[in-house]
Amino acid sequence: MAGMQATNTAGYDAPIGLTADPVVFTLLDGRLCVLLARRLEEPQRGLFALPGGFVGSSEAPEQTAERKLREKTGVGSVHLEQLRTYADPVRDPRGWLPTIAYMALVRPETLPEERPVDRDASWHPLDALPELALDHAVIVDDGLWRLHARVADKVWFVRKALALLTEPFTLRQAQQLYEALRGEEVDAANFRRDVRATGLLEDTGALRSEGPGRPGRLYRRA
Template identity: 30%
Template sequence: MASNEKVNSHGQTEKEFLAAYNPYKYERPSVTVDMLIFTVTDAKKRNYRTLPDKELKLLLIKRGEHPFIGQWALPGGFVKMDESLEQAAVRELKEETNIDSIYMEQLYTWGEADRDPRARIISTSYMALADSSTLEVVANDDAADAKWFSVQCKLFQEHRTLTGTGYEQQRLYKLKLACEGEKDLEAVIKKVKTVSGRTVRTYGSIEECSGIAFDHAGIIEYALERLRSKIEYTDIAFNLMPELFTLTQLQQVYEVILDTELLKANFRRKTAHMVIETNQYTKDAGHRPSKLYRFNTDWNKENE
């Protein structure tokens, strides 16, 4: 042993400690990954002269096995011992839905002790925006089906109570997922924020749920909240756009994600540095030609 090599209280070097270490000394919860793949599509046109409305959609799989057999869930599965969380997310998404090669970012880790009836399972969720027209979704592995569901999440009740050192705020959200030919999926999620001096705590709970497996209703609500925040200061929305697009199409995507109408002049001023004007125009029947733009990949360098 080298004279400067450190030993622990039992006189072991690190090499000796690792050789004798028992990995079963502590309980080992299982780890899973869940993926939230959002897209924006055109709703049905009312007539050929009317621009189509947009719908925000989320990819769900129908569970073919217990628990929650027959209910709808986020694509996902267990992490193998020899892979990273991201590698597991990519593999599971491909195995269950046939989707490959899309960028996903880590969203949050969910660790409630009773979140899965099978065992103590901790899950890390990943989120992505994708152009669904470029994806060929096919249910595989233990997924009985895979479909895009339109997503709506509305705040319908809010209550604030003052306390001696701050306040407690409770909000109730109604989540609704709809797909043609399928029964609507619904849930009520409660979000609580407590402020006591400089200490702020937040937590959520699923108050009601119909047709959505596990705690995935809460994960979906959280992802929508994060998505609406990120679209304000990042270029994440451009993952939904084709190579060439009109400014009206881009504004529609922002509006459907934010669930609010935006002023045309303000929106165009805000996003002007994120797009590059081309010399091409749309050729849609029944509409005046509109100029086409492309995403400016260097838009953020101005702030560096």
């Protein structure tokens, strides 16, 4: 496929367009997953990719990311955090085509049962990803790195990531979620101290048995 070229008013090479790509994570059956959809267009038609696309002339890149999510996966509005810009001139065979990537963390049921059939939009475990189009594997890796860094901030974890749990929940459940998102085990006592110290959890006063030992106290996000 021949690449397209463009120049600016000063005669310098210029991008031929701009795209936006959302990296949407969830935790499904204890495995961290990313949302992918098949490409119906060239280049690399048929491969799985992030559900992004070209930025329209009358919208901001974040609006494009939200629109493409709806069009390709059926996912409605989610909170998108800008990840970074990818502008290597050879990242796309069509020509110099930068993309702005965004990251989101959502509940698995955010992906509706009724969605575009031809796109095969679905959750894919990060430890078993299919071949991805373009440089999307790199973007997913960067998104995972960002997620690990964000989760390390206990305030962010409580405000954003704990929304993956159904309330009320125990601190043991919160720790299990944290370890799955962070990718490493943590000391239980330190974790409980840190999340309580955020002041963003409300003790419901109720208890729940989680097997042998004392029942766990139930919390909700304040």
